[in-house]
Amino acid sequence: MSKELLLIPGPTPVKKEILEALSQDTVSHVDPRMVKSFKNSLEMTSKLFSCDGEVLIIAGSGTLAMEMALVNTVKPGEKILILSHGYFGDRFTQLADSFGIEYDVVSANWGEHVGYDEVKGALEASQYKAVTITHVDTSTGVQADLEKLVPIIKEKGSLVILDGVCATAGAKEDMSHEYPGNIDVVLTGSQKALGVPPGLAIIAFSKDALEARNDMEKIPAYYADIKRWLPIMHDPTKYYATPSVNMIWAYEKALEIIFEEGLSARYLRHENYGKAVRRSLEIYGMKAVAKEDIAAVTMSCIKYPEGVDDAKFRSMCYERGLVLAGGLGSFAGIAFRIGHMGNTEADQLVEAIRIIGEVLAELGHDNRVEEAIKEFKNNM
Numbered sequence: 001m002s003k004e005l006l007l008i009p010g011p012t013p014v015k016k017e018i019l020e021a022l023s024q025d026t027v028s029h030v031d032p033r034m035v036k037s038f039k040n041s042l043e044m045t046s047k048l049f050s051c052d053g054e055v056l057i058i059a060g061s062g063t064l065a066m067e068m069a070l071v072n073t074v075k076p077g078e079k080i081l082i083l084s085h086g087y088f089g090d091r092f093t094q095l096a097d098s099f100g101i102e103y104d105v106v107s108a109n110w111g112e113h114v115g116y117d118e119v120k121g122a123l124e125a126s127q128y129k130a131v132t133i134t135h136v137d138t139s140t141g142v143q144a145d146l147e148k149l150v151p152i153i154k155e156k157g158s159l160v161i162l163d164g165v166c167a168t169a170g171a172k173e174d175m176s177h178e179y180p181g182n183i184d185v186v187l188t189g190s191q192k193a194l195g196v197p198p199g200l201a202i203i204a205f206s207k208d209a210l211e212a213r214n215d216m217e218k219i220p221a222y223y224a225d226i227k228r229w230l231p232i233m234h235d236p237t238k239y240y241a242t243p244s245v246n247m248i249w250a251y252e253k254a255l256e257i258i259f260e261e262g263l264s265a266r267y268l269r270h271e272n273y274g275k276a277v278r279r280s281l282e283i284y285g286m287k288a289v290a291k292e293d294i295a296a297v298t299m300s301c302i303k304y305p306e307g308v309d310d311a312k313f314r315s316m317c318y319e320r321g322l323v324l325a326g327g328l329g330s331f332a333g334i335a336f337r338i339g340h341m342g343n344t345e346a347d348q349l350v351e352a353i354r355i356i357g358e359v360l361a362e363l364g365h366d367n368r369v370e371e372a373i374k375e376f377k378n379n380m
């Protein structure tokens with residue numbers, strides 16, 4: 001892997017094998033080698049989500065996947081409920097506005113979880129075609145509790161649309177799990193816990209979600225219409241729009257790596273990384289904005305101790321090869337975001353903790369690097 005520690009909340013460090021797959025000679029999108037890889041990638045994607053319906057792999061980013069989830073299940077004029085614990089939850093309001101979809105929002109204060117009573121109240125008061133959940137909101141480092149949210153939504157007969165962009169392959173997203181009733185759509189992007197460069201929108205539809213699409217004749221989309229794409233997913237020798245040949249190779253390799261590690265082992269590793277990173281940074285007086293029981297396994301949003309200048313701190317880290325992201329919205333300038341997901345290795349996280357401690361010491365804070373690293377290792 002590259003020497004630079006790319007620890008923003010996506011894109012994430014990309015393994016050499018995946019970059020090698022990406023850099024193979026480009027072939028025709030209908031070449032038998034490509035067709036085989038495409039089919040294999042689709043099969044592994046179905047397995048990743050235990051999806052009983054259809055999965056699609058399309059050139060585009062996570063936002064395309066959000067759009068596809070919405071326009072293929074909800075008609076203009078129908079109403080959805082948006083559960084938002086941050087910037088990306090709120091993005092669904094903009095998407096709904098763009099397509100004339102009505103919505104209500106249950107929002108959490110940034111760094112907190114949506115209140116279950118409030119969600120229940122909204123579901124009692126109105127009938128929603130679908131409810132959106134952001135699994136991990138990348139702006140706050142809060143992770144939704146699917147075990148609690150999905151059942152209360154499914155009881156009311158709404159479709160569950162899960163934004164997995166910052167969670168897929170780091171936290172469990174099992175569409176076959178009876179919550180009761182299962183998740184209907186998981187949408188995601190390639191560049192986070194999947195460990196692939198940015199460029200693929202990946203989306204899974206349950207049988208119920210496909211029925212919702214079949215109930216609509218026309219939808220306000222062309223490229224994002226799954227009806228146009230499904231024939232290609234069934235038979236990649238067909239053409240609709242050119243698939244991203246090299247990215248599919250990279251994605252196929254990434255999925256092989258994920259299944260070699262094993263899903264349970266991978267999810268546990270992510271849990272351990274999250275805990276260990278947050279506990280070690282606490283030694284420096286840096287606390288996550290999210291309480292530990294709702295903190296994400298894939299990334300953390302960490303508040304600075306008094307007197308640390310965000311731009312200066314992050315540029316000093318950058319000079320030492322550690323790339324961190326700034327806070328968003330009300331956390332801009334007072335917090336930074338660190339990714340600990342995908343194929344990031346424990347040694348890379350230890351190195352990041354060392355650099356952060358050294359930079360803090362240079363900025364006049366106590367030098368507690370060895371103690372913080374010990375804390376990381378104790379929590380792994």
Ligand SMILES: Cc1ncc(COP(=O)(O)O)c(C=O)c1O
Binds near residue numbers: 062088164189
């Ligand atoms: C939770 C979440 N949803 C959606 C998106 C949008 O994905 P993209 O930037 O790939 O379009 C992001 C991007 O960071 C995200 O973190």
